[in-house]
Amino acid sequence: MDIKRTILWAIFFVSAIMLFDNWQRDHGRPSMFFPNATHTQTSTGTPASGTPGSEAAALASASAPSNAIAPVAGTAPSQPQAAAQLVHFSTDVYNGDIDTRGGTLEKLVLTGNADPKGAPLNETLFDHTAKHTYLARTGLIGGDFPNHTDVFTPVPGPLTLSPDQKTLTVSLESPVKGGLKVVKTYTFTRGSYVIGVDTKIENVGTAPVKPSLYMEIVRDSQPVDTPRFSHTFLGPALYTNEHHFQKITFSDIDKNKVDVATSADNGWIGMVQHYFATAWIPQQGAPRNIYVEKIDPTLYRIGVQQPLSTIEPGKSTDVSARLFAGPEEERVLEGIAPGLELVKDYGYVTIIAKPLFWLLEKIHAVVGNWGWAIVLLTVLIKAVFFPLSAASYKSMARMKAITPRMQALRERFKGDPQKMNAALMELYKTEKVNPFGGCLPIVIQIPVFISLYWVLLSSVEMRGAPWILWIHDLSQQDPFYILPVLMAVSMFLQTRLNPTPPDPVQAKMMMFMPIAFSFMFFFFPAGLVLYYVVNNVLSITQQYYITRVMGADKKKAA
Structure with missing residues (x-):
């Protein structure tokens, strides 16, 4: 059994559920997971009762x-009401x-x-x-x-x-x-x-x-x-x-x-x-x-x-x-x-989101444009996580290299799952491939990516802030859908660089994912889409470079 693809399928399933939950809340329906209200123990005191009538x-x-009470005795009578203006x-x-x-x-x-x-x-x-x-x-x-x-x-x-x-x-x-x-x-x-x-x-x-x-x-x-x-x-x-x-x-x-x-x-x-x-x-x-x-x-x-x-x-x-x-x-x-x-609500990721916004502000103070500040912050985050990303992409490259042998083992032992798993584990051991190596570094980075999503979604500074050319407001969707199209292309390229699933159904689903997610990004604010486009381009560049280097090293060794 390919543990890595099982994890990826689990992530895809959870993402689909979260997407549906966001759609529910966007249409005024209650969330399946996250209550909007923050409750604490009630302190002493008597709240006001409702105003009578409409x-x-x-x-x-x-x-x-x-809580109105009767008029105090000895007070002057009320004056006639004048017309309001x-x-x-x-x-x-x-x-x-x-x-x-x-x-x-x-x-x-x-x-x-x-x-x-x-x-x-x-x-x-x-x-x-x-x-x-x-x-x-x-x-x-x-x-x-x-x-x-x-x-x-x-x-x-x-x-x-x-x-x-x-x-x-x-x-x-x-x-x-x-x-x-x-x-x-x-x-x-x-x-x-x-x-x-x-x-x-x-x-x-x-x-x-x-x-x-x-x-x-x-x-x-x-x-x-x-x-x-x-x-x-x-x-x-x-x-x-x-x-x-x-x-x-x-x-x-x-x-x-x-x-x-x-x-x-x-x-x-x-x-x-x-x-x-x-x-x-x-x-x-x-x-x-x-x-x-x-x-x-x-x-x-x-x-x-x-x-x-x-x-x-x-x-x-x-x-x-x-x-x-x-x-x-x-x-x-x-x-x-x-x-x-705190009215600028980052939710459960406040502890990460606040430092990210502080850093985004500092970059903006230097470059003077929120769009370029988003680009530079994304580059900086990718640089910080470079060792983790490199480990992930190296693991993916090794997995891609042994995919034909994995497929052969599946065909050979398709009637005996126990022997197939044992053979796969032996292959992983021989080739020094960790099935979790490509997933764990990505999982560690997910809280940062989610936090930056909330920073860009919640920051009023993006409202009416231009970037370049056709982007005049980072808080609104791209008027010509150029960034969402680039997002779709970058996701497709990333999918092509990853190991191809041996199951034809899984392979088709992996190819379908960029289309599904890109549809959602067509309605996202331009600032959010810009962040994901830059992040994907940097990831593709890094993954391509690591794959080429590893391929060159193997040829030299041969």
């Missing part, structure tokens, strides 16, 4: 979010609208660049349309206080960040409810995807009050565009020092299987999608309760409730927080908040 009703009425603003990295209903970020379009030499992001994060809802909102609970359903009044001031300004502030005032008035101020900073959100709460009533401030992100489960045959996480996430990074799938929320930290005095809560994320980052050291829930048949939310100290009549308190809304640029995220860089 989300549309909640936005149209003055009902407070969950949109306040448009623009900065060097944002273009958006603030809804005066709740002072909520209604729309936020990212207009900056992930790569200074690439195209603008032009990515819409927050949005509220008939087909899509994605909002960041705040409000008060603990009484009939101002919340995200009340209509605020814009404070006059500039709404565009001028070239000579470093920051832009936009403020809105709430009506008086329950004796409280809220002034919400957004501070946008040039070149930054972090928005300062200051909430000033004034007690204009006659009785002390003790409200809580909630900050939440609301989103539907509408998927975002991702490359075919690949899967990226979409859903709520949070981070605490105790439980670290935790993800929650929408399906787990549907099934009431959410098991995450529910209280902390640190960390952040957010919403993650391919290349981009949003996150509320409350003040560190301020205790808060964390909640994740479904509030409508199509809407989900993750948020924090931060209890505030008692506010006496005529006094006020300020609560500062930060709202991140931008691309998942790993180095930028590291400087914003602990653990925020």
Whole structure:
């Protein structure tokens, strides 16, 4: 029995299963193997309960979010609601609208660049349309206080960040409810995807009050565009020092299987999608309760409730927080908040992927082009693994040389498998061929190749980044399918250089594999295909050279 080909068939079978599993997840079906959510032990605390009624009703009425209590006695009556309007603003990295209903970020379009030499992001994060809802909102609970359903009044001031300004502030005032008035101020900073959100709460009533401030992100489960045959996480996430990074799938929320930290005095809560994320980052050291829930048949939310100290009549308190809304640029995220860089999710291969991305960044800093950085990183990885690859190709060359003799033994002992195996083992021993020699070096390299796959798939730096000629965006598929065709040709050549299986069916399957895998690569991002093309070309060159050298050595010996 040819052990090596058995292993190759096993690898092919597993690859086919994994391909089908990726197709399942790409079409919104659950994975057969890998859960998307990261669960940890639930800590103490009480999450919020669902908002009564539908989300549309909640936005149209003055009902407070969950955990609301009766109004405090002795407070001033609520003022009549005014008509809501949109306040448009623009900065060097944002273009958006603030809804005066709740002072909520209604729309936020990212207009900056992930790569200074690439195209603008032009990515819409927050949005509220008939087909899509994605909002960041705040409000008060603990009484009939101002919340995200009340209509605020814009404070006059500039709404565009001028070239000579470093920051832009936009403020809105709430009506008086329950004796409280809220002034919400957004501070946008040039070149930054972090928005300062200051909430000033004034007690204009006659009785002390003790409200809580909630900050939440609301989103539907509408998927975002991702490359075919690949899967990226979409859903709520949070981070605490105790439980670290935790993800929650929408399906787990549907099934009431959410098991995450529910209280902390640190960390952040957010919403993650391919290349981009949003996150509320409350003040560190301020205790808060964390909640994740479904509030409508199509809407989900993750948020924090931060209890505030008692506010006496005529006094006020300020609560500062930060709202991140931008691309998942790993180095930028590291400087914003602990653990925020984990929204760029490499999954189980993080320990290998992070150093690879660091190295890719260093190469890019020298060459100034992400495409050439991918090429050079691939060359560097092949150089590091050269001894292992050389051992593998030498073993394959020996196997190819003795293939006719192996076939003869199979024909001779085809009626006696036991004698056939013994004869094959004797042949391996005589020719000093290890059946596993060609497989083990490849298996050792697989984690690195998978890690680099996730680095290239997850890095927003590839979005809009050009390479050469026809490749204008490494995150999109090759528009003319040139790289996938080269990939197919390189895989075919590699197959021809390998030992031909003695079984005709196996031989046909080995020839069919490049076609099957190439079909998948036709839909992969150009950056990923570029990596595999370069890797295959280097492998073919190395394998051809080693085979020629070994053939020349045998002729000299003869």
